[in-house]
Amino acid sequence: MxxxxxxxxxxxxxxxxxxxxxxxxxxxxxxxxxxxxxxxxxxxxxxxxxxxxxxxxxxVPFYFSVYFFNVLNPNQVLAGLKPAVEQRGPYVYREYREKKNITFHENGTVSFLEYRRFHFQPSMSNGTEEDYVLIPNLLVLGAAVMLEHIAAPLQIAVSTAFSLFKQKAFLNKTVGEVLWGYEDPIVKFLNTIKPGLLPFSDKFGILVSLSYWRSDQCNQINGTFGEIWPPFMTPSSPLEFYSIDACRSLALQYKEPGEFRGLPIYRYVAPKTLFANGTDYPPNEGFCPCRQSGIQNMSSCQLNVPLFLSQPHFLNADPELLETVDGLHPSEEKHGLFVEMHPMTGVPLNVSVKLQLSLFIKRVPFISQTGRIKQVVLPLLWFEERGVIQDDLLNEFYPIMVLIPTVLGYAQYCFIxxxxxxxxxxxxxxxxxxxxxxQAKDVQVDPQNSGPQDPDSAPLLKKDLSSNTHGED
Known part of the structure; x- marks a missing residue:
């Protein structure tokens, strides 16, 4: 043993x-x-x-929040003074997305139609859809810029029509009307003056339509729709998604690693060049004609209305834009857009996309409604689309895609x-x-004695015993 x-x-x-x-x-x-x-x-x-x-x-519940820039001094703006605005809101909507006609193709792609529904959330909003906001009249100031190169008699006719329809440079409309459309007889008139000018017959709203850009690169739909990205992302992996609201694909840049509710994440943010003009960033030349850097011309996808897209409060834009409007206070913390995603699976866990729409306004000599307005890019509103993964989905997602691979990852080193x-x-x-x-080989054991014996002493012991026995005989 x-x-x-x-x-x-x-x-x-x-x-x-x-x-x-x-x-x-x-x-x-x-x-x-x-x-x-x-x-x-x-x-x-x-x-x-x-x-x-x-x-x-x-x-994942998505929320669409809208902030309006209420104009405080419309008469002074018409007199050629600097506009002053005040932010109003948010007006929050629960956004529901539904995909229909999903078709898988042999080349490995899938096509579908996506429908979106918006439900107002009073408890999350600072106001109601019945709140009135004073904003530039897109049908007047927008149309004036669009028609500035037509003949003077036609401009006078347009101005007269505006007067007959009691159209002014600024209007007081409810939040619901501005966002989702309002009926106005001037729409029919504008379509009469220039057929096809507007794609609708008698209703106008801000959040409508999509057309084309001036270059193949800008027209490409790159990345995803922001719902999921390819797995195994690295800091050098591009993060692109198509924004319906921006009418284009947006490419974000990696900023830093982090953690979201115990899950490892990569945080991506908007690069400084996201809305840079073609002079500062040549790949954006296709979105021109351009003005100052930091705002993107949206006229190609907004019915030729001189609308511009930027980050809220002209964040990361040319300082000149801030100097021409009072009441703007850009902040990376409040107005920066970001995506936090799980790099192994490509699943976004925390997303906030924030964009601003502004209108370029100016004096057009033969349209009296424009007064003596100085050229200015005047903010209309900014909005945020926000989605955060919920605990129930996170609990279902965590063991399959995070816990088991992590345990196995540690287990391999434990086994080794x-x-x-x-x-x-x-x-x-x-x-x-x-x-x-x-040691056992170096020791002999006497079968008559459990103790060890010196091998050299054994003959002497036997000899002594023999002598003693012989003597007794």
Missing amino acids: TVGAPRRAVAVCGVLGAALLAVGLVLLVALPFIVKDQVTQTVRIQPNTFFYELWKDIP GLGGLLLIASVSLWLRSKRGDV
């Missing part, structure tokens, strides 16, 4: 250590491929998969470490056993 027990311990430690080490090494080599394959299969948009249902009927320790223990026990065997 004394010799056998260490040998069994050596065998057990050796076999178990080798097995654990082998498992750990296999996991170390194979785990990245296993996880990659599992994640790729899981996030693929195919019927009857977890992520397909997530993509088809987005369970424990296997190595057991092998070291096995070698140690084997060496101790060998030393014990060597």
Whole structure:
């Protein structure tokens, strides 16, 4: 038992250590491929998969918040003074997205139609849809800029029509009317003067339409719709998404790693060049004609109305834009857009897209409603689309895509470490056993005596015993 027990311990430690080490090494080599394959299969948009249902009927609540810039001094603006504005809102809507006519194609793509519904949320809003806001009249000031190059008699006719229809440079409308449209007989008149000028017959609203840009690059729909990105993102991976509200794809840049409710994230933000003009950033030349850097001409996708897109309060734009309007206070914290996403799966966990619409206004000599207005890009409103993953979905998502890969990742090193320790223990026990065997060979045991005896003394002992016995005879 004394010799056998260490040998069994050596065998057990050796076999178990080798097995654990082998498992750990296999996991170390194979785990990245296993996880990659599992994640790729899981996030693929195919019927009857977890992520397909997530993509088809987005369970994450989206909120659409609108802030208006109420004009405080319309008469002074008409006299050529600097506009002063006051921010009003937010007016918050719960946004529901539904995909229909989903069709999978042989080339690996999918096409669909997306419908959006908006429901006003009084408890989250600072005001109601019946609140009145004083804003520039797009049908007057916008049309004036659009018609500034037509013949003077036609401009006079337009100005006269505006007067007959009691149209002024600024109007007082409710939040609901400005956003979702209001009936106005002047719309019919403008379509009579210039057929096709407006794509609708008798109703006008800000959040409508989509047309084309001036370059193939700018017309491309790059990235996703912001619902999911490819898995295994790295800091060098581009993050692009198509914004219906911006009528274009937006490319964000990696800023920093972080954590969101225990999940690792990458945070992406808008680059300084997002709305730069073609002079400062040549790839944006296709969105021109351009004005100051930091605002994008939207006329191509907004019925030729001289609307401009920017970050709220002209964040990261040419300082000249701030100097021409009072009441703007840009802040990266309040007005910066960002996407926080889980890099392994490409799932956005926290998204905030903030954009501003402004109207370019100026004096047009033969349209009297424009008065002596100086050229200015006047903010109309800014809006935020916000979505944050909820705890119930996070709890379902976390074990499958985060916990199990993380546990396996740590397990491989635990197996390697424990296997190595057991092998070291096995070698140690084997060496101790060998030393014990060597010592056992150097010692003889008297079968009549349990104690050890000196081999050289044995003959003398026998001789003495023999002499004593002979003497007695």
